[in-house]
Amino acid sequence: MKKTSVSGWVKSGEPWVWLNAGAVAISVIMVVGLLLLIAVRGLGHFWPADIVEGRYALPGNESYKIVAEQVESVDVPSAQLIEAGIEVDESITVMQRTLMKVGNRDVYGADFRWVIDNYMEEVTRPEMLFAAERREWGNMYGYLLAVKENGNIVASTEDKAPTDSSLATWATLQERIERALAIHEEIYQVEKHDIGKINYGLERLRLQQRGYVLENQLTPERMADLESERAVFDEEYKVLQQKLIDLYTQINRDTILVEAMDGTIIEQSVAKIVRAYLPNSMSVLDKLGFYGSKLWEFLSDEPREANTEGGVFPAIFGTVMMVLLMTVLVTPFGVVAAVYLREYATQGVLTRVIRIAVNNLAGVPSIVYGVFGLGFFIYFMGSSIDQAFFPEALPSPTFGTGGLMWASITLALLTVPVVIVATEEGLSRIPRNVREGSLALGATKAETLWRVVLPMASPAIMTGVILAVARAAGEVAPLMLVGVVKLAPSLPLDGNYPFIHLDQKFMHLGFHIYDVGFQSPNVEAARPLVYATALLLVIVIALLNFSAVTIRNHLREKYKSLEM
Incomplete structure (x- = not known):
């Protein structure tokens, strides 16, 4: 009886239900766990950690003062330390060592040091120990001694405690930093936008003159017109140049004197400081406010310090813009191909071979598409476009090099099989009597297709678009060949005609993760940003997919009555 009951239970299929449910549960747990790991490692980077001060004395070595942030602690077998030549008590089998961020790379040559906790002595957290984020050379840690203006001390203190003087x-x-930040923002506006607009106009005139020369149409009248326009730009540039000189004179006025952990007195320009804070004296609310400002900087600012500091806004913008352009390109081509294969093509051997080829294309490695895009789109089509439409810019390529347009087209080619297959599946599910009813009422085949069939298949089309977006947004390998760069000086969308610059190189979150994680000269500083950027990429892809899913659900509800 027992054997029969087990056999019946197996035949009922219930074990397979439980097996599938368990597999799904394990997969969900793994995904959630991975996201939590990325979130904790990435988002924790923006919290203002305390700065400790102490003395570090390894056995047989002279002790020295250390001032740093505690980054992470790991357990190390004592045998490993003995092999490294460090004297360790043999009764202790495991010791803990901590990665300390000492900063001041311009003084010490490195941002991080490993210390063994057992040999850290006199550890304190002085309230006046401060951290300063700089535009170069990483963080600075130490005690503020004086503030100088044009070489003259305007405020000073010798106290290392929170007294009235300190x-x-x-x-x-803080006042001088706010003033410097305001001036820096004005300098950025002048250099990036005002002078950038003038440079764009001068380059346009240069290309226009070059075009006249190539066509033998450079008359004295045209040359005079070009020179008059160029003179206007030159006058505007002189005014802005003088303004920049004045701004740089103002911003370089203030400096500070800082005592580092080894007693070195550093004179630091306030213009190079992004923010300064006292983490040991900050309350929880102060730290929450600081955390919010750092998170906003990460989302809205440009990167600095070899992409290990600052924000990733250009990468966010480039990723979203490329995906949107890719979607605009892949959707009509994928839908048209699917409609032809399902509605117009003769269902014979050739059509079956084409469907097999489309399915196989979906499995081709993405780097192959990148090589194809480099060879065909850039070297062949791009060079031909330059010779036909931009001869005045040669030998500098316009479209004969990687850019936003070629990256979007390459990813559209990569994802078009997904859209074709999803659309065909949607078209095959539409009842035949719906088509026949439309034709019986006098509609042509084209009208039936446009007004009845495609609207009913639109949820399936959106499913294909969702899958295409999910794959394209995370691709990195092909983009490395067709347009993505480590750091783009400007966004591909600005106020200069034609406003969207499809020939311009751009940044991408996926490539940014690769660059920061594997190409950064400062690995320890870059590691938290790898996690933070990875989490941000997942969020961007989720938001793009959520938008597409919302549209699909709306279309499904709209045309549900037709399916019934």
Whole structure:
């Protein structure tokens, strides 16, 4: 009886239901766990950690003062430390070592040091120990001694405790940093936008003159017109140049004196400081406010320090813009191909071979598409476009090099099989009597297709688009060949005609993760940003997919009555 009951239970299929449910549950747990790991490692980077001060003395070595942030701690077998030549008590089998961020790379040559916790002595957290984020050379840690203006001390203190003197000096520093940031923003506006617009106009005039020369149409009248326009730009540039000189004179006025952990006195320009803070004296609310400002900087600012500091906004913008252009390209081509194969093509051997080829294309490695895009789109089509439409710019390529357009087309080619297959599946599910009813009422085949069939198949089309977006947004390998770069000086969308610059190179979140994780000269500083950027890429893809799913659900509800 027992054997029969087990056999019946197996035949009922219930074990397979439980097996599938368990596999799904394990997969969900693994995905959620991975996302939690990425979130904790990435988002924790923006929290203002305390700065510790202590003395570090390895056995047989002279002790020295250390001032740093504690990054992470790991257990190390004592035998490993003994092999490294460090004297360790043999009764201790495992010791803990901590990665310390000492900063001041311009003084010490490296941002991080490993220390063994057992040999850290006199560890304290002084309230006036401060951290300063700089535009270059990483963070600075130490005690603020004085604030100088044009070489003259305007505020100073010798106290390493929160006295009236030290707090007044700190308040003076904060005022000077706010002033420098305001001037820096004005300099950015002048250099990036005002002078950038002039440079764009001058380049346009140069290309126009070059075009006249190539066509033998450069008359004295045209040359005079070009020179008059160029003179206007030159006058505007002189005014902006003088403005920049004044701004740089103002921003370089203030400096500070800082005592580093080894007693070295560093004079640091306030213009190079992004923010300064006292983490040991900050309350929880202060740290939450700081955390929010750092998170916003990460989302809205440009990268600095070899992409290990600052934000990733250009990469976010480039990723979203490329995916949107790819979607605009892949959707009509995929739908038209699917409609032809399902509605117009003769269902014979050739059509079956084409469907097999389309399915096989979906499995081709993405790097192959990148090589194809480089060879066909850039070297062949791009060079031909340059010779036909931009001869005045040669030998500098316009479309004969990687850019936003070629990257979008390459990814559209990569994802078009997905759209074709999904659309065909949607078309095959539409009842035949719906088509016949439309034709019986006097509609042509084209009208039936446009007004009845495609609207009913639109949810399936959106499913294909969702799958295409999910794959394209995370691709990196082909983009490395057709347009993505480590750092783009400007966005491919600006106020200069034609506003969207399809020939321009761009940044991408996926490539940014690769660059920061594997090409960064400062691995320890870059590691948290790898996690943060990876989490951001997942969120961007999820938002793009959520938008497409919302549209699909709306279309499904709209045309549900037709299916019934």
